[in-house]
Amino acid sequence: MTKLAIMASYPFCLYGYDIAVLRASGSIVADLGLSKNQMAVYAAGLSNGGYALGALVAGGAANWLCGRRYFLGCGGGLYVVGAVLVAFTDDWVASMCGRALSSFGVGMGLLVGPIFIAETAPSTTRGYHGAIPQVLMMAGAASAYVLESALLWAPSHIAWRVSLGITALPTALFVYYALFRLTAADDTPCWQFMFGKLASAERQMELCGATGTEPYTRREQLERVAGFPMFAIVNSSHVEAFPRRIPGCWAQLKERGRPHLRDMFATSALLVAQEATCEERRTLVHFVPTLLIRNGGLTSRLASSIAGLMLAVIKLLTTLASMEAASWSMAGRKELLLVSIGVAGCALGSLSGTTFADAHGRLDGGTTFALCCLELVVLEAGIAFGLGPIPWMYGPEVFPLAVRAPSLALCLTLKFAVAMLVDMTLPLLYPTSTEGVWVRFLVACGVTVVSFLVSCRVVRKTTCRVLMDEPE
Structure with missing residues (x-):
């Protein structure tokens, strides 16, 4: 079962990797000659739009006779084509087409992967296996930071192409395994x-x-x-x-009553809260190198590399912690989720206060850097054992079988729509990585407070559910 869960979770590794790689967008802008608006479309619009569209297509077709594994393999195949196109083209239009194909393939996997794990894993080990997507997502992000450090001395126009294209090799092996090694059985x-x-x-x-x-x-x-x-x-x-x-399957959604709408609202709220914390972690990824440049006199690429290695270590440690905490989920997903959201909210509130004090000159650079690192560790740890893995497995556990895929597809579409709106709006409101940082953390803290209240009122217990129950 663990082998199948890792196979189904591979799209999450690509998702985490892509998010981390696309943060270093300066090289892409310089090499392809993109404007700021074009780069926002490239990194945010095409990525999140592709994820959402891929999830919608897979949600409407996941009940076909070809099976769940077929969509995992097809999504991986689209990613390979897109990654090769991005790595070898010099035309920004072709590069955008490749980016859209890659995102579409990952979106299909992000929908089918959690359903595959939830429907395959027995109820006694579903909490453990359901945490594997989060583990691989963090591993993918960590590998991107390590690769960026390894390519530090390579020319910038080669480094970003290698970073975005190298994943085509393991993904091709994944496609071969999913389509040709696995059978319908x-x-x-x-x-x-x-x-x-x-x-x-x-x-x-x-x-x-x-x-x-x-x-x-x-x-x-x-x-x-x-x-x-x-x-x-x-x-x-x-x-x-x-x-x-x-x-x-889409028409049946109209026939579902308020209990199913409540479950869809709860799943959407959890996924949006998860996305809000991811956005603020990306904000911190940009802010920490700024502190290193300002206080350590480092170059931009070296500071970014050091910050990436530091974040890779933090993500790997919290990944191991999340694997250990996954076994606790049999004690109750809801309780673990509430604790996780509370820890993440406190960390985001503390980050808002720290960056506010730094912006107004009340803290020196060294103190700000130390506090941000400590708060980042707390934030990553809080997300890793609850808010990271549980939203992905909550929907497949509570949605009825006939509408499980389309229901989760709509929830993921809302998640990526929010991400696209934020990613394309913030660069226009705050052109540099140091402007308005404390406001972003404060807004994310407010989102976690709302998600905490939603979890208390709407999220229901799913311990040991057997995946076929009608909503209560």
Whole structure:
């Protein structure tokens, strides 16, 4: 099961890597001759727009007969094509097309990956395996910072191309594994149940560690919730009469009542809060090198490299902590989430105060740097064990089977729409990385406070859910 979870989480590694690489946009601007507005479209509009569009397309088609794994492989293939195009083209239009293709492929994986893990992992280990996407996301970001440091002395017009193109190699191996090494029998048990492949589904659940009555419970609930006549095909491994896809998944969203809308609102709120904390971590990534340049007399590239290595170490440590904390999620996702949001909110509030004092000359550069590093560690640790992994697994656990993919797709679309709005607006309001930093942290702190209240009122417990329940 761990091998399948790592495979399904690979798009998150690409997501974290891309976010970290695109922060060093100065080389791209100089090499391609982009204006500030064009760079905002390149780094924010195409990336977040591609993520959202990829999630929407996969959400509408994830119930097709080809299976969940097919969309993981196809998304990886699009990423490979886009990465190669970005790495070798000198035309900014072609580079933008490549960036859009890469983002579209990652967006498909960001939707299908959590569903694949949630539908495959047994309820007793879903918390642990559900944290793997967050772990790989942090590992991807850390590897981007390390690679940037390794390419410090390379010409800038080569460094950014290598950074954006080198991921095509491991992604090509991922595509080969997902499309040609895995078979339909390795797809999620829920998908196999939907299309009558009962023998393969039950065998897959046994291989993934489902024990006791869970296979039978899933099967009974699928009969009740999805309305498929499983009783008629108990002894058949495949039934040709089943449709090639489950029709009307988008139309069924209109028929869901207030409980489902509540779950969609809760999932969207958690994902937006997660995105807000990610935005502020990126703000800090730009602010720390500024402190090093101002107080240490370092060059821009060297300061950025040192800050990147420092952030890589912090992310790797918090990644290991999140893997350890994942086993706690069986004690209650909601409780862990509330603690995580509280810690992240306190860290963001403290960062706002520190940067406000620095902007008004009340702290010297060394004190500001030390406090920012300490607060960054607290922020990363708070996100790693709760607000990072739990929003990705909450939606697949509470959404009914027939509308699971489109519901999560709409929630992810809202998340990336907010990210695109923020990424394209802030550079216009604050042209340099030191302007308005404390305001950004204060706004992010307010978002975490709102998400804390939403979590208290709307988020419900999902411990040991078997993924087929109707909303209460």
